[in-house]
Every structure is written in structure tokens, then in C-alpha cells.
Amino acid sequence: MEWIVWVYDTAIGEYKNREAIWIWSIDSNGEYYLIIDPNFRDYFYIDSKYISIRKLNQILRMELGNLYRDIEVNEVTRRLYGVEHIFYKVSGGFEAVKKASDVLSKKVGEGIYEDDIRPSQKYIMDMNLNPCGWYRFKVSNVTTIDNVSVGVLEEFTPIEERPYPEVRVLSVDVILGSRYGEPDPEYDQVLGIVTYDGENVNNYLLDGNDYNIIRLLETDVSRVDPHVIVGFELNQYIWPYLTERLKKLRRGLKIGKIGGEAHQSVLGHFSVGGRVNIDLKEYVDDLPIFQRKTLEELAGYMKMDLPEYAIDKYLYYDYWSRDREKLIKYVEWRVKAIYNTFKGLEDHIFVLSNITGIPPDYVFTASSGRQAEYYIMKIGRRHGEVTPKVSLRRYRTYPGGLVLNPKPGLHDNIAVIDYKSMYPSIMIKYNISPETIVKSSEGNVVYFDEIGYGVRSDIRGLIPTILEELIRRRDEIRSRLKSLDPSSREYKLLDARQRVLKILANTMYGYMGWIGARWYSYEGASIVTYLGRRTISLSIDKAKELGLNIIYGDTDSIFVDYNIDLINELIKWVSDTLGLEAKIDKVFKKILFTEAKKRYAGLTEDGSIEIVGLEYVRRDWCDYAREAQYVIVKNLLEGASKDKLLDLFRDFVRRLRRKEVDIRKLIIWEQITRPLSEYKVNAPHIEVAKSLSQEGWRIKKGMFIGYIINKGSGPLYKRAVHYTKADPNYIDWDYYIYNQLLPAIVRILSPVGISEKTLESIARGGGVGLDMFV
């Protein structure tokens, strides 16, 4: 029988009492298919340098007992960091291979590879069966279990370029709360579960025993039968809580296909057999554009309606007791937002999964470094590369990008020239990869005296090969996009593809300098940044020689007078002499620099305001000061008079003086970056976190603490309170005038000649003297 289906997961299951690979998939109507491959054998490699084949067989025979019959050993040639080695490939049943690698790790220790990669992942890579792709399967022994068609694999072939099927999605959110701080699954019942299937919101509220509402969730899942279950903080919070609640009943959470229970797999991720479990929190955590990692930010980014009021989880229990309706309305907004956000992100998720080979429900759980690594592993084995082990190494830093001191003040017509993908281009051009770096300058080597390493030119590195392929594939897609309608399904998918390829290419340099990388190269990363510094220095020299005035520069960009002829000459020189591509990134009609690097504000040609590095973009400044800085710098760049700017400032001061500011705009947000006991100095957010901890809240790394400064004497940390407990009568309004608003405005006005003294006297209510009459 032949099935044309879309694969979304591979897992280890069983067939006739033996472990087998299960391939979960759906057809274009969303019907489920499970294809079983009983023939895949797990394996690992052991380097022949460390053991003879006779000794190897001897150990395995002695240690494995009956399992030895399930093992096969072959001599193969593979590469390790580009160098050919003879390996013994030990393959067989999953259990036998696992046991064999355990035994050899103990007896031999070194030289064992790929025993640390899950068989289902090896299957994806070796068979080239990429998740989130379409395939034609030939199967036999077809049966139906529940509503899943099950067949045994005979062969398959990929089908290129089909749009994704419509997936059924169920979003889930819960109401957890406790009178005593952090809800504890040991004592605190689940207060409510809310789901959304794209049409109906269902809310199940506690009425007696919470077992009943968890049952209702399970019923919902089997009724909707979703391909995807999506939530916010599912893996770290919701699934562990629900499974813990059910432990009392000695049963699991039954939300998988074919009666499967959700179970914890690697790294705290929960696996729901046969369904894709997506936690959007893991997506926002990885992206710096989301400053506070909230669902509201994500929803705003996806251009969705925001809730009328957001309720902090610290207040869930309060609302549950006092104003339940409001809480439920908010959580209903959440499930809809989660659902719709997933719908907006699904192309990205599926494309990322398809390209990296990481199944979709795990792709956000993997860090961006690991995502890149899976891609390298996949491409590497096509070149016969064995995947190296992650080894323990000493952490070492190396010099990074070059940053110029800016020329402070207001400048007109400044162009930003930057290098197109500077680091990836350097890595390709100079062949930089862990295996191409050498210490000696002998032979076919391009040697860099300044850092004492060279790069071989007689072999092509794996990383540059991969980068070239990424860039080539992306260029192909981008040229195809030109002829497509941007609103079409095909365009959107291809656009998602080219974006993922770009992200992967841009990750490779950082990956190579990451101590946890399998393809780590301190020397390689050092050479990349060295060449980056050299490239930018040479361009600066050339720009000066051409007569361009340089205002600023950072890593791969220089800010110069917008003289198009000279700039074109410079760009041509870069291409001819350095062999790299530079371009005009943007042009500022006006740009303001302070004395500081990495901080400026500009007005672009199209009239938009861009603020970089200044208080306005930092979450550890209160919104009020941030907004004031934005308004005043915008006016400044748009040519407002000094008087106008001072008037604006005076207004901002006045509203604080009169306590007319919404206290939500006074919250300062800071992240907890380590266990509370490891802090060496007192700080407001730490003190507030400690008090929350006393109230029973578990304070974990990565949490954000929002606080407000109250009146009183002594250091700030003694006067900070959690924002949910702030009272306008106790707020230290002076702190907000002198330590938030004033510095943010001094920063942008002092470079244009408005002194700190002037501003300070306005802040004090003096200067012009009108304040006393209002």
C-alpha cells in the first residue's frame, strides 16, 4: 500500500516486542498514519586507535551475555575533524547497543562517538527523513489502531515542495494559585483549565475535585484530536503540575495518541506521543526582542489584540477569590492568543524543524547553538564526518569586534555602511573551520602572525562548506521570491525558509566560539574576529583617504558623511581589494551621539526615529523615563527649539511632581540571573525577590522582578517593593524625578549644549519659576 503523508515526528516505539522506529505522520486531510520501521539498527563508532577489533569483540562477548547475538561489528572509514580514521562501527538492537556503549565507555573510555545521539535522531539524519516534510511511503501489514492507520515500512521517497497540511491545534492554559504563594501540586488543586480549538473556548473550573477538570482536559484532547498542543510554559510549569497532581491517583496525563501519556524526556521537555507539544515560552526566551518574555509581548509582536487588563500570576489567587470573572476573561484571552500566535509561527516552526532535522516539538527546546549543531551533524555525515563528542574545556575569551569612539553631538546626513554577513563571509573566504586551523606556517597555509595561527588551504573546511551551501540555498530562494505574489502561501513558506537559512548562517561564528560546541574552535573564532577587525580598520583607512569623515563604527559598520560618490568608491574598493561586500545600510538625516559607544539616536530618511542602546530601549529603566526620552529626542532630531525641549521636560517633571503618573509606568524590571544565595551585593530586585520568596514564591533564574522605589532613608534596596504592593502615597516621586527622568534626559540633551545644571534646576522646580503658580 502507498501513503502520501507529512512526517512530524520520529520516536522509539516497538514492533513485535522489539524496539522499532515509529514515524508519526498525517495526510492532507489530517488523518493519522504511523509507519513502523523495525529494521533500523542503532550504532556507535569506536576509533581503532584505542582498541583492536579482536579485543573489542572479546569485551562485548564477555559483557553483553545474550545481547551479544544482537550486535554486529564492522570496520569502516570515516572522518573525524576532516581526518580519515578507521573506526569499528558497533550496531544492533537499541538495548544491546546501549549496553555495549556503556561497557566500552567504562573499559576503554576514549574514542567512542555518536553513542550520545538518540537513535530516532540518527534515523532522521541517516535516512534523510526530515521532519515536517512530505514523503511517499510503501507499507505492508496495514492495520488501524484507534483512528491511526498503522503500517510497516518497505520504502519511502521524498516529495518536494508541497505546502504544509492544515494542522489541528488545541491551545491550553491553566489557572493555578494558592493562598500561600507559589501553588504546590502537593496541596493546591488546579483551579481551572481553559482550552481553545480555533472555534470554541472551553473553561473547566474547579468544582469539588480537580481530578474532574483534568479528566475534562483529556476528554477535550481526545474529542479535538489535535495534531498540535500549544501553550505558554507548558514544559516548565503546566505539564509538571498536572502530572504531579495525577501521581496521587497513580496515573499519568492521557493526552497522547493511542492511549499515550505525557512523559518527561530530555532537558525537562515533555513528550506527548503522537502529538506535537509546543511551548511558546521557549520561543520568546530565545529572542532578545522580547524584553520580559511575556505572552502579551509575543501577542503584540504578532499584531494581535492585547487584553484589556493583564493579570500577574502573583495575583491569580486574589482574583480567583475576589473577581473570578475578570481572571477567567483574561485566561480566555490567553488561550486565544496562544492559539493565534502558534498559527502565525507555524511556518517558521515547521521550516526550522525541516531544515535542522529536529522534530517540531523539540525544536524550540533546543538552544540556537544546538539547532545549528544538528544541522552541521546532518550535513557532516554526508561528507563522512563522525560527530565529535562534547568535551570539557577550559573557558577562554578572545578579542572580539572593533568599536570606534563616536564623535559626540548632532550630525546631519550620515550614512551607515556595513558589511554583508561579515563573519560568515570571512569564514568562507578564509576557509575557517575547526579542522583547518594549524599552528605552523609550513605547507599550504595562510598564516596570521598577529595571532599565531594559520589556516590550511589544501583542504576545504566543513563549516565553510556548510556556510556556502546555506548562502547558496538562501540566494536561490530569494531569487524565486521575486517572481511570487507576497500574499501567496508559497511565498510565505519560502520566505520562512530563507529566514531560517540566514539565522543558521549567522549562528555559525558564535557556535564555533562556544565552549559547549562539538565543533568548537577557539583559534578559529579568534581568527574570524581578528580578520573582522582588520577588515574594518582597512576600510576606515580607505574612507579617510577618500576624504570621508568618520563619525562612528561598530564591528562591521562605519558611519560616514553621506557623500554618495565617495561611498560608492569605497564600496568598490572593498569589493576589489578585500573581496568582501559592503553596502549602504541606511541613511540618517540627523543623528545624535553622546561620548559613549553603542548608544545613539537618529532620524532616518523615511522619517522614523531609531534609538540604540539608550535608556529608552532598556527594560531596567521605568517606562515613564523611557517614554520621556523618546519624546524629547524625537523633538530634538526633528528640529525643535531649545525652549520647546525644556518645556517638554518641564511637563514630564510636573506630572511626576503632581503624582499624576500611572504607577505601572514607574516599574523597573530586572532579571534574576542566579540563585538568590549567590548574590554578593544587595540590590533592589534581589531584596524584593527575597521578600517574595518569604511569601512562598519560588524564585528561579530567568524570572523578572518588577519593583517600585518608596520614600524613606537608606539605600534603594531597603526601599524597593514589588510593584503589586506599590501605593502612590508611599512612592518616592523624587527618586523618579532625579534618578530616572533627569539622567535619561541629561544624556540626550547635554551633547547639544543643554547643561545638566539647567535641567537639574528645572527638575527642582526652579529656573523659570512658573511651576510655583500651577
Added chain:
DNA sequence: TATAGGCATACGATAGGCAGGGC
């Protein structure tokens, strides 16, 4: 349960200078 290094900034901790007072 980290892709890299470079950088600004605030505030707490700490040391040193100095004045004033008591013996």
C-alpha cells in the same frame, strides 16, 4: 538547562581623609 565579545551605567561596598570631641 549558554552562539560570541564589547560596552555603558547604576549603585553598593569599602577605604581613606578629615574634623571634632573626649581624655
Added chain:
DNA sequence: TCCCTGCCTATCGTATGCCT
């Protein structure tokens, strides 16, 4: 005159979050 105490200031260290 010596020494202790409290206050002020300069400097250093810690912590955070940004930029490319």
C-alpha cells in the same frame, strides 16, 4: 597630644542589559 567616631568622597566591584 592622642585616639576614636562619624561623615564625606573617591574608587572599586557587582550586576544588568544592551550592540553587532
